Amino acid sequence: MRVLVVEDHVKLADAVAAGLRREGMAVDVARDGREAIDRATVVDYSVIVLDRDLPVVHGDEVCRILTAEGLESRILMLTAAGTIVDRVDGFELGADDYLPKPFAFAELVARIRALGRRNGRPVPPELVHGDLRLDSAHRTATRGGRKLNLTRKEFSVLELLLAERGRVVSAEELLEKVWDEMADPFTTTVKATIHRLRSKLGEPPLITTVPQAGYQIR
Template sequence: MKVLLVEDEKKIAEFTAKGLREHGFVVDVATNGDDGLGMALIGEYDLLILDVMLPGRDGWSVLTELRGRGTQVPALFLTARDSVGDRVKGLELGADDYLPKPFSFAELLARIWTILRRGPVRQPTVLAIGDLKLEPARMTAFRGGTRLDLTPKEFSLLHLLARRRGEILSRHYIAQQIWDMNFDGDSNVVDVHIRRLRIKVDDPFETRLIKTVRGVGYALDDGA
């Protein structure tokens, strides 16, 4: 999952981005409204987290412009402006939720998963491919009823493959979505993590789910 955080308060931005990354999200940060709008227009994000009071364009303006251009990416306002009028305004402009500061990160995370499950492309509570089951909100995966011991990055990689079931994903695309990096042809970061994932997801089981398409990339499918 890829998130754009538009927040000008450095400590809040660092704290929020760090927490989200630890839970497997890829996070881009913009510190003013103009940069946030530009990044939201050209990037492929699953969620926007917007402060209201920003240098340049404010959060209201950013979301208004995005909705005016037909961008329906889910958005959550995270701001110190917590009056009823402000909350109503944010929701009327097209926000999916509104969380006032100061906030608990646990509550923020819960609200994020609630938004993603009901977003434009609804995120299922459980993803199932054969005997593999993923619970994105809990970042847990099971195969044949056995819980898999996955790191946050391994879960994010498996989740990406599961969401795009049957599609061949290039190394470049995987690197961009999971590590937010431009893929260097000499880098083996994707291959290394796929090998580690296979040890946990495929090796102990009869049916192999992670497929390699030589020279192209990887796919997850049970062949059914």
């Protein structure tokens, strides 16, 4: 899942981004409303965590603009104001969820994951393919009852391939959805991650390479 965190408070933004990355998410950060609009209209984010009180372009206006663009990204609005009126205002602007500050990080993660499952085709919290089971909520995967020791990126790649239910996923799409803006588009990191993942999954092979197209789990 790729997430955009829009927050002008540098320490808070960096802390939230670091925490979400530890949860296996690919995270970009925008410091003001204009940067948020520019990023969100170019990158297909699953969820946008949007602070309401932003410089340059206010968070309310950012929400209006992104909603009017018809983007599939889900918007989780953050604000220091937590009254019922403020929440109603946020929903009327087009936000999908609302979280007042200060918030518990665990709740933020849970809400982002819930919104991510609502983005596009619904994906169950547990994905099963033969003897392979992947629990997105607890970030665990097993095959034949054996726990798989996967890195965050390996887990996210496997999660995306399973969620696509046999659709071929290109290396470019994997790079966009699993890694963040710091990833080099010319890197071999996707190929290397797939190689390690295949080794950990064991036999019989599950991930198929489709020449000049990408990867799939049949």
